[in-house]
Amino acid sequence: MKTPFNKPYLSGRETFYIEDAVKRGKISGNGVYTQKCQKFFEDKYGFSKCLLTTSCTAALEMAAILVEIEPGDEVIMPSYTFVSTANAFILRGAKIVFADSRSDHPNIDENSLESLITARTKAIVVVHYAGVACHMEPIMALAKQHDLFVIEDAAQAIDSYYTFADGTKKALGSIGHLAAFSFHETKNIISGEGGMLAVNDEQFAKRAEIIWEKGTNRSSFFRGEVDKYGWIDIGSSFLPSEIVAAFLWAQLENLEDIQRKRRAIWEAYHQQLASWALANGIKLPQIPNYATNNGHMFYLICKSLEQRTAVINHLKAHGILAVFHYLSLHKSLFYNERHDGRSLVNSDHFTDVLVRLPLYYELAVEEVIRVLREFKKP
Template sequence: MNIPFNKPYLTGKETHYIYEAVNSHKLSGNGIFTKKCQSFFEKNYGFKKCLLTTSCTDALEMAAILIDIQPGDEVIMPSYTFVSTANAFVLRGAKIVFADSLPNHPNMDCDTLEALITSKTKAIVPVHYAGVACDMDVIMELAKKHSLFVVEDAAQAIDSYYTGKDGIKKALGSIGHLAAFSFHETKNIISGEGGMLAINDEQFIDRAEIIWEKGTNRSAFFRGEVDKYGWVDIGSSFLPSEIIAAFLWAQLENLENIQTKRIEIWNDYYNKLKDWAIKNSIQLPIVPNFATNNGHMFYLTCQNIQQRTQILEALKQSNIFAVFHYISLHSSPFYTEKHDGRKLENTDKFTDCLIRLPLYFELDVEKVIDTILK
């Protein structure tokens, strides 16, 4: 029996709600299911406004427009991230300034950020890798000191939290000015493709709706706030269809069940592999005291690329498909000549040494563990 890296989990209600959406004769988005999903996030996580999008990439692109990124502006983000994090800002003309990862975690090293800030810096984009929080107190203090925007890339961070120095537990995505989430089929909660922009600074709410609706004030028109709608700003077709929202609603109804199972699998991996990891000088995931674990990803950090290749091949021979993750963006063919030449040693280490193990609701985790231990 093959064990794939990922298998989308269906709760059983997805097609039922899609059928409802089809029969509502309102398929083009911003209907009943869109509103239900957005309200769920606003109510449960304290986001001031949520807008579903067709992808996390779209949500990031909306954020770049909202904070008015202009050619020449600088945006600080980790190099160890998916290309969409950078692309959204590059499309507006920004120069990306890459931060190194922590020595023991793929999240960016917040102690290095202030040295990267210049008069051209416009924003910091923390990526909460594996759903584990960056040190948001440090980031928000820097943003306040230097008048910067913070856009949280919370693609992997649904239902994960950060506890700051004030002792208050806050949902990831609710701390920065804006945040982007993903519902891609590899995430905890899915809609095939799909995403969401969370808006925490009220100054962006009205304009976000306009950008979301192709640059028109269509949403205000349907609420009866204007007597006609027209083109008032730049924008694009960012909102998803009701079919995507209907699928997502079935997942959100089962959020607690899905999260409980994923965290259980994560804990099984951790508890049963920790002695093996020590013996083989392999690092297991670290969750800082200020962060929670949402069971998004379980990964190993090997000693070197040779050890990683050996483990991946051994798993593949047992029909278990693990994968490595990001290639450092600062060394990518597109950006290598634009990078300022700084060595990002920790980022490169994770590029060469990190393995993501299978993690999905119906996973036979014992088989994976047994194969690794053998």
Template sequence: MIPFNKPYLSGNELQYIGEAVQSGKISGNGVFTKKCQQFFEEKYGFRRCLLTTSCTDALEMAAILCDIQVGDEVIVPSYTFVSTANAFVLRGAKIVFADSSEENPNLDATKLASLITSKTKAIVVVHYAGIACDMDAIMAIAKKHQIYVIEDAAQAIDSFYKGRALGSIGHLSAFSFHETKNIISGEGGMLVINDERFEKRAEIIWEKGTNRSAFWRGEVDKYNWVDIGSSFLPSEVVAAYLYAQLENLEKIQARRKQIWDNYFTAFKALADKGKLKLPVIPVYATNNAHMFYLLTDSIEQRDALITYLKENKIYAVFHYISLHSSPFYQEKAREVSLPMSDYYSDCLVRLPLFYELSEADQQLIIEKIIAFYN
């Protein structure tokens, strides 16, 4: 079976983990944590980065920093992973789901203004497949109504919007280093703080609500419990693994983009004949090759394609079930109509894409899909 994903070991992961263990400090916020944070700040111009144990944790920190309270409304795309909404539900927010655009699964910025009320506190945008949302339009609406923008950049490492790194545009952003992402640490994530108002408090929340980091820098003579927070720091073992991956970021990205381009070129003839649809990259966005997906005509065709590929020892998957159709949401809110989100839930198929996918295996995948449609 050709797997859907395979974690890539770039070379120095075990060496750096050994160095972390031998250093005598494997709890969080050590040498490798600082190296990773510095890497992102210098390469992408992020104001401040804090590694977390997951992207979910980074989103939960963002919800705390934005002071989300019971009764506040937070706009979230329905076509996303549950953490995007759950982080704000935990703070008592009412989730207002936004539909996807016709162009791609990202939030439809042209319909955003109609969702804003006097209770709207934040907009969470998801850069699906690492492809940028229309951030100029979104930031203009947020500025007009004085609301926060949080970028869920879980899939968006090394991707850009009009030359600006995704994750650097909103007030806050969250990244994932889960094993299915381009750059991995097994589990892991990062909060990016782009607004100086949040910088000091973010570090306190990150350190379980204490000013321990300030204490270790010698800024206070003892550390105390000064705010709410939680155990959001990953261990040095996780950070050491991640740093080895970051050293190979350009090599990993080049290979993934090559695989993505091979798929796109191979299926263009089918798309031109109207048999399927291919990903659309807007002119303002770059492609970080996080995933390659096809869009089928119907849920029946999608299921038939996935079954056919599995019978031929190829593991392809569909993706998100729209959150507005989930049992949890429907028990608490009225039904909403989000046809484009439902379309992507029904028709999107993700193909295997990982660093070590061989040319022969990719060619087999391509041939089987062409055979299916012919």
């Protein structure tokens, strides 16, 4: 019996909606299913404006254009993240200033940010690792104090929330000026490839739609707001086809069920591995009191690289695929010589010791038990 790390889940109506999109005679972008998905996110999570994109990477690239990143601008972001987080801003000429993770969580250390701000800093990019919120209240206050934009890389953070000190609860992706989501096949809600830009600052709303449509006011034309459309700004073909949106719509119809199942698997891991982890000096993920758990990922924080390698190899030998995650970007072949030389101890620690366990909708109870059993063998 083999247990993969991930298995894409089809709710059952994906192909039905794809066929319906084809029969409607429009399978290019911004049709009925695109608009249904965008309205779903706006209504459910309070995003001011949503635009589906071909990927989270594309949404981040749109964000970089919208905040007008130029050569010489500095953008602060965690080193422990996927390369797309940085690439979107590198492409516009930015200098990336990498921040360390917290000691207790891979998320960006909010207390390290102020010392990284200079006269050239234009934006802070936060990454909600494993769908767990960064500490957004102090980050937003700091950004306001220094007149900076905040962009949420919410690739893993669908259906997760942050609670402010006054009790106000807001969906991740609705707090910063802009946010990017992923619907890659490894995420909770999928469309194969796919993403979304959430626009929460009104100043970006109109231009975002233009950039999304290759730098034209095509969307305004189809709404009857102008009598012709033309090239009025920079942009690219960021919007996905209706085929992608139709697939996504079937997933969104089953969001509650998907989330319930994923959280149940996460809780089973957390409860059943607690004693084993304590006995072996391994830490389990913790959810801060200001955050919620969307069941995106379950990981272990081992004591050492050697211990992590042993865990991965033991599980692999029994047909269970567990995997490590990011490599610190500040030490990457591409950016190592561009980095300012600061030591980012926590980012490097998570690079060496974090391992992710299988977690997907169709992971049966019997398979979860089998994974847990392997940890309890001597």
